[in-house]
Amino acid sequence: MSVFYRNFERHAHGAGLKGHATHYCPGCGHGIAHNFIGEAIEELEIQDRTIAISPVGCSVFLYYYLDVGNTQAAHGRAPAVAIGHKVANPNSIVISYQGDGDLASIGLAEIIQSAQLGIPITVIFVNNAIYGMTGGQLAPTTLMGMKTATSPQGRSRMMGEPLRMAEMIAQMEGPVYVERVALYDNKQRNRAKKAIKKAIQLQKENRGFAFVEVLSECPTHLKMNTAEAQNWVKEQMVPVFPLGVKKDITVEPWFEMQAPDFNPQKLVDQIGAVSDAAPKFAGGQFPAHLHPEDIALKLAGAGGDGAQTAAMLIAQAAVNEGFDGTHIPSYGPESRGGTSYADVHVARSEVLSPAAANPHILIAFNAPSLNKFGPQVKPGGIVLYDSSVVSEPPALDPEVKLYGIPFAQIAVDLGSMLVKNIVALGALQAASKLFPPETFLEAVRRALQHKCAMIPLNEAAFEWGQKAVMHLGDMPE
Amino acid sequence: MLQTRERPKPVVLPAYCKGCGRCVSACPQHCITLGTEINPESGLIPVEIDLEKCNGCGLCFAACPEPYGLTAYDPLMDLDESYLKFPDEDSSTAPVPQEISGETLPLPPVEPLMIKGTYAAAIGALLAGCRHFFGYPITPSTEGAELMAKLLPNLNGVFVQAVSEVATVNMMYGCGGAGMPCMTFTSSPGFSLMLEGVSYMIGAEVPGVFINIMRGGPGLGNIGPEQADIKLACRGLGHGNTHAIVLTPDSPQEMLDLTMLAFELTFKYRNPVVLLGDGYLGQITGKVKLPERMIKPGIPSWGVYGDDMHRRNLICSIQLSEPDLEIHNLHLNEKYQRIIESEQRADCFHCDDADTLIIAANTPARMAKGAVQVLRDRGVKAGLFRPITLWPFPIDILAPLLPKLRQIVIVEASNGQLEDELRLALSHAEIIDVPPISHVRHFGGVLPQQQEIIDRVLETIDTEVTS
Structure with a gap:
């Protein structure tokens, strides 16, 4: 009995009889199941590693009794809690103990997921066909015709057939061992004890998920004495819930988890941080000719136009030059073909408001974007649009400088439509002088560091974008 | 040399036996019978065991639902003790838990x-x-x-x-x-x-x-x-x-x-x-x-x-x-x-001399920050008070700013949930003298914009001037 506390201090502070007696009604099967778990823990020498998860229901106070690590879970969630414990310390032996309302009703999703996952935990499922703690209501395992507090005329078809959990669990891939046992006589108790030990031993060996359903007596709510209740389980429950092994497969140990890695250099590498700063080309000169402190840009097109990538490169370029930069994407519901626009800010010291409702610069990849956002550009601002798809630009504020550049046509001529956003960046550079060309090109090269073969094409796209603006002969001062 | 080891025989501890009788049917030798006497401590009727025919098969132990209901017979045991006592013993055999410190x-x-x-x-x-x-x-x-x-x-x-x-x-x-x-x-x-x-x-x-x-x-x-x-x-x-x-x-x-x-x-x-x-x-x-x-x-x-x-x-x-x-x-x-x-935390932007305080958190605070800058450029003494903890609301940081204020504008992307937190915090702090509170609210995925925040602040100031 060493696995039981020597004093049940948590049971009403261990006062009087409660220090050594359970809270269960006379004849209840839970105590027997507790004893079998305690004996298995002792025989397997795993007391220090064991964590018992107490459920909600009559066995909510399992933690009064077993001298192991104890966690009490919310109704039905014991298997989820067990998963949390198991992955927190894979060396722990986690036993989820649940009744029929807990496991087969409110906790169905959690038991199914944990079984499907096959994670090495042990689930002891005590099925007594009734809700005990709440006072004898219908359980998912209540037999047809059985009268309970919430089926006073007997369980009818409207309440569904009783749920056979062991069979349900056994047909899943995850579990390695599923058995249904009972407690009504010496032979069944002997089998139950062995099954519980095996289910825990399989976890000790790291084999996988093991599930033992224990048919148990609730004399109180069956309104029977213990002998009658034992007989009732044998005569009435067993035909509905056949005893025996439902699944027993031999598998290799499930997983061997390494201790979590806290190597600082590895973490830095994993998150893609680098120690070498991007070279600066602007000499600390903020492009104040566009705005003294904070420049707002909007890039707009259809999904797939590359507006977001170009926006990201502009923000990155700003940060590389020692300024602040932000980028907010806004997508339509589709990832391709929907509307896609990006708000970008480039600020001398700090971007205050990152939205760009009235941008200084607009890059529009199609006519709807130009029509929608063109009128919002600030007076004196710059609008670049793709003249390969916009034949007739709308009338904008006369103070807005308008550049029609065939982004798409240039990209196609270069061999890939994908680089039209880089053509636009080149055009942006030439038209706005936001940053020196090398600033953009460096940002492009760094973004493509794992796709180096793409760099020459992108560089060419950028240059052709610049040239297209210069060719217009409309360079701002 | 042949060794004999006697198998333990059961002793019932009457106060812990609930008299369920599982052991009665478990015993092949029929040693155990349902009792007749009410135990004065438990109020239940424990079973009675006659060890004469007991061969120590142990099946009764496995049948007993109580961890301390049946115990192995020990000749040195004081059977008059109706229940076990471990007066000086710790309930658990485990060590006192210690922290394993991190770094x-x-x-x-x-x-x-x-x-x-x-x-x-x-x-x-x-x-x-x-x-x-x-x-x-x-x-x-x-x-x-x-x-x-x-x-x-x-x-x-x-x-x-x-x-x-x-x-x-x-x-x-x-x-x-x-x-x-x-x-x-x-x-x-x-x-x-x-x-x-x-x-x-x-x-x-x-x-x-x-x-x-x-x-x-x-x-x-x-x-x-x-x-x-x-x-x-x-x-x-x-x-x-x-x-x-x-x-x-x-x-x-x-x-x-x-x-x-x-x-x-x-x-x-x-x-x-x-x-x-x-x-x-x-x-x-x-x-x-x-x-x-x-x-x-x-x-x-x-x-x-x-x-x-x-x-x-x-x-x-x-x-x-x-x-x-x-x-x-x-x-x-x-x-x-x-x-x-x-744990109260807040970020104050141009709050020291502010007579107009905008209160906002998350992204709306960014729009508000932009608005404060524009308002400052126009000569309005605006500031942004940005709670970094909403619970606890940083009322201790806000309170000293209140006496100088002519107005508070709450900017939020909700139906007034931030304003409710502010008002609760003011109430709990028993701050009664509060400047007029107005708000810019949007919901449904629409964010307050910088311009409307500016407009709201100026509108309130204009109203004040007019009246």
Whole structure:
């Protein structure tokens, strides 16, 4: 009995009889199941590693009794809690103990997921066909015709057939061992004890998920004495819930988890941080000719136009030059073909408001974007649009400088439509002088560091974008 | 030499026997009979055992549901003692739990990252020592979870996609209860589903970090940015007497910094911490500097870790006795009070001489910051008071600013949930002399814009001048 506390201090502070007696009604099967778990823990020498998860229901106070690590879970969630414990310390032996309302009703999703996952935990499922703690209501395992507090005329078809959990669990891939046992006589108790030990031993060996359903007596709510209740389980429950092994497969140990890695250099590498700063080309000169402190840009097109990538490169370029930069994407519901626009800010010291409702610069990849956002550009601002798809630009504020550049046509001529956003960046550079060309090109090269073969094409796209603006002969001062 | 070992025979301890009679039918020798005398201590009728025919088969032990109902006969035993006593003995054989301390490790110097808010929060969690993630995908929080799914396996961490948010929070309850830093990313409807578990975590004093990238509601609402869950996070964390520190970042940098802070606070107070972002904040990319140090967590003394050192521990939110539960609630209240006194945080932008104070959090605070700058350029003494903790509301930082104010404008992407927090905080602080409060509110995924904030401030000033 060493696995039981020597004093049940948590049971009403261990006062009087409660220090050594359970809270269960006379004849209840839970105590027997507790004893079998305690004996298995002792025989397997795993007391220090064991964590018992107490459920909600009559066995909510399992933690009064077993001298192991104890966690009490919310109704039905014991298997989820067990998963949390198991992955927190894979060396722990986690036993989820649940009744029929807990496991087969409110906790169905959690038991199914944990079984499907096959994670090495042990689930002891005590099925007594009734809700005990709440006072004898219908359980998912209540037999047809059985009268309970919430089926006073007997369980009818409207309440569904009783749920056979062991069979349900056994047909899943995850579990390695599923058995249904009972407690009504010496032979069944002997089998139950062995099954519980095996289910825990399989976890000790790291084999996988093991599930033992224990048919148990609730004399109180069956309104029977213990002998009658034992007989009732044998005569009435067993035909509905056949005893025996439902699944027993031999598998290799499930997983061997390494201790979590806290190597600082590895973490830095994993998150893609680098120690070498991007070279600066602007000499600390903020492009104040566009705005003294904070420049707002909007890039707009259809999904797939590359507006977001170009926006990201502009923000990155700003940060590389020692300024602040932000980028907010806004997508339509589709990832391709929907509307896609990006708000970008480039600020001398700090971007205050990152939205760009009235941008200084607009890059529009199609006519709807130009029509929608063109009128919002600030007076004196710059609008670049793709003249390969916009034949007739709308009338904008006369103070807005308008550049029609065939982004798409240039990209196609270069061999890939994908680089039209880089053509636009080149055009942006030439038209706005936001940053020196090398600033953009460096940002492009760094973004493509794992796709180096793409760099020459992108560089060419950028240059052709610049040239297209210069060719217009409309360079701002 | 032949050794004989006698098998133990049962002795019934009458006070612990509930007289169920399972042992009666279990005994093949018919040694045990249902009793006839009521035990004065238990009020029940224990069985009676006649050991004369007993061959020590032990089947009665296996049939007895009471751990101390039947005990092995020992000739030295004082059978007059009706129940066992261990007067000087500890109830558990486990050692007294000790903390296994963590450490902080220097991080190599690196260049700032350009990353989106959800990524920044995920990286903040990794730097804070989190190697366990549980979650259920929900827009617009998924990218944070996706980055964790990508990185954690490479760091020997664990990513579990739970069957639901309900399962998620209970996995956190288990993992956090083991003493390990763990987290989730979620968004409004998912956060609603987690609240039962959050209440359990608060009751059982389990740490865990919840990053809620809020979206438009109620119901399925939409995936646009809204501050729709301020009320839930500050006033509605499930059933019972619950509070948690609520952090509100306004940039990718703060998504990282405050996530790291969240892990520190969640262990400091053994209480969940909620970080509220909004859909924009999740998506916005900005410059993020990494800290100089990272955390390697230990195991706290109270964790149910599954080792000998922590065997004695219990994670539990049930307290059956009313006085015990009241004591536990008083303990929680004392903790909440300590948090209120120590953890108020706010960022003040041009507040010192302000007579017009804009109050905003998350992304709306960015629009408000832009508005303050424009108003200052126009000669209006505007300032931005940005709560970084919504619970506790930083009233102690706000209070000294109030006497100078002519007006307060609350800017929020919700139906007044931030304003409610302000008004509650003013009320609790018994501050009666408050300047007129007006607001700019949007919801449904629409954010307040800089220009309308400016307009609202000027409109109020104009009204004042006219009247």
